[in-house]
Amino acid sequence: MIKVGIVGGTGYTGVELLRLLAQHPEVEVEAITSRSEAGVRVCDLYPNLRGHYDTLAFSEPDADRLGACDAVFFATPHGVAHALAGELLERGTRVIDLSADFRLRDAAEWAEWYGQPHGAPALLDEAVYGLPEVNRDRIRQARLIAVPGCYPTAVQLGLLPLLEAGLIDAGHIIADCKSGVTGAGRGAKVPSLMAEASESMKAYGAAGHRHLPEIRQGLGDAAGAPVGLTFVPHLTPMIRGIHATLYGRLVGEPGDLQALFEQRFAEEPFVDVTPAGSHPETRSVKGANLCRIAVHRPGNGDTVVVLAVIDNLVKGASGQAIQNLNLMFGFAENAGLEAPALMP
Numbered sequence: 154m155i156k157v158g159i160v161g162g163t164g165y166t167g168v169e170l171l172r173l174l175a176q177h178p179e180v181e182v183e184a185i186t187s188r189s190e191a192g193v194r195v196c197d198l199y200p201n202l203r204g205h206y207d208t209l210a211f212s213e214p215d216a217d218r219l220g221a222c223d224a225v226f227f228a229t230p231h232g233v234a235h236a237l238a239g240e241l242l243e244r245g246t247r248v249i250d251l252s253a254d255f256r257l258r259d260a261a262e263w264a265e266w267y268g269q270p271h272g273a274p275a276l277l278d279e280a281v282y283g284l285p286e287v288n289r290d291r292i293r294q295a296r297l298i299a300v301p302g303c304y305p306t307a308v309q310l311g312l313l314p315l316l317e318a319g320l321i322d323a324g325h326i327i328a329d330c331k332s333g334v335t336g337a338g339r340g341a342k343v344p345s346l347m348a349e350a351s352e353s354m355k356a357y358g359a360a361g362h363r364h365l366p367e368i369r370q371g372l373g374d375a376a377g378a379p380v381g382l383t384f385v386p387h388l389t390p391m392i393r394g395i396h397a398t399l400y401g402r403l404v405g406e407p408g409d410l411q412a413l414f415e416q417r418f419a420e421e422p423f424v425d426v427t428p429a430g431s432h433p434e435t436r437s438v439k440g441a442n443l444c445r446i447a448v449h450r451p452g453n454g455d456t457v458v459v460l461a462v463i464d465n466l467v468k469g470a471s472g473q474a475i476q477n478l479n480l481m482f483g484f485a486e487n488a489g490l491e492a493p494a495l496m497p
């Protein structure tokens with residue numbers, strides 16, 4: 154058994170880590186932090202966890218307690234992991250950061266998009282981008298993981314086969330994405346109110362969202378050259394889920410696209426290429442650490458359309474974070490992540 158800590162345990166990704174880790178055979182949650190709920194028992198705030206963590210209580214973030222853990226997850230707003238990660242690594246604790254603090258390789262680009270100076274540029278060289286479908290071997294050796302964002306996970310997985318094979322024009326890619334409201338976190342915000350978000354749908358960030366540089370970085374690696382990407386996120390009246398509709402212009406004759414996708418992900422435990430002609434639904438991945446992908450070529454023309462769905466809190470955050478932990482510690486990659494999706 155290893156001991157883990159969670160910084161930011163009251164938020165949606167924090168409690169999702171707890172839900173998934175309750176089924177993990179190799180992990181014990183040693184510490185969970187919250188400044189606002191310190192002293193409160195986890196099962197009193199989250200009744201779904203009654204019977205699982207009955208003695209575990211939130212505590213103030215404390216470097217000594219966290220530093221006694223084998224690994225610490227940061228499920229916190231941007232900037233928090235910058236301040237604590239270096240000290241934890243020095244104590245021998247591995248760090249898995251669910252925020253964007255270590256996702257961009259360039260500290261100046263991070264500062265530009267996140268509106269504050271990068272707080273730990275010296276750690277960027279060793280941070281590994283935690284997308285196992287691309288970086289599995291590096292993740293196994295890593296001490297510091299930057300878990301990909303939710304939109305970036307769906308968009309990159311959906312486009313990797315096409316870009317790696319050089320089958321689409323990398324200069325003109327479109328990612329039209331929809332998210333459920335838990336993507337905005339648990340903090341009270343007017344756009345997340347039921348009366349604002351239900352029975353309606355809106356785009357946001359069309360002129361430039363902070364996930365744009367992260368997605369461009371990953372797709373550029375896959376293509377071997379900078380990519381041109383239009384990314385437009387939308388807020389939809391779901392609790393969980395990301396739906397990405399991805400458009401690329403084919404260059405030349407692509408062959409069998411269904412076979413290409415099936416072969417690319419044949420060995421991937423958490424990517425499901427759905428049958429030709431299918432349209433995966435967000436509810437088919439709800440609660441599961443899974444990306445389901447369908448590929449279409451309308452009218453046999455020169456546009457390829459990829460549909461990718463994930464649960465933003467699982468493959469888009471906490472499940473993917475645990476997948477990284479499993480690789481780092483040599484556990485079965487699916488430990489704690491075996492539950493199928495919740496339907497209906």
Ligand SMILES: NC(=O)C1=CN([C@@H]2O[C@H](COP(=O)(O)OP(=O)(O)OC[C@H]3O[C@@H](n4cnc5c(N)ncnc54)[C@H](OP(=O)(O)O)[C@@H]3O)[C@@H](O)[C@H]2O)C=CC1
Binds near residue numbers: 167
């Ligand atoms: N929601 C999603 O779908 C996804 C979220 N992420 C990222 O994961 C991170 C967490 O997201 P989410 O769970 O939605 O966020 P929430 O807003 O729901 O929760 C944030 C948590 O961080 C704690 N916190 C806030 N400020 C600090 C601080 N300065 N020091 C220590 N703890 C702090 C809060 O508790 P308290 O204030 O009591 O200490 C709370 O527990 C974010 O970076 C988010 O962008 C990534 C992928 C998907």
Ligand SMILES: CC(=O)N[C@@H](CCC(=O)OP(=O)(O)O)C(=O)O
Binds near residue numbers: 253303304
């Ligand atoms: C619906 C909603 O507001 N979504 C969030 C992104 C979700 C997310 O988790 O972003 P990170 O992974 O980078 O933290 C947003 O658009 O900012």
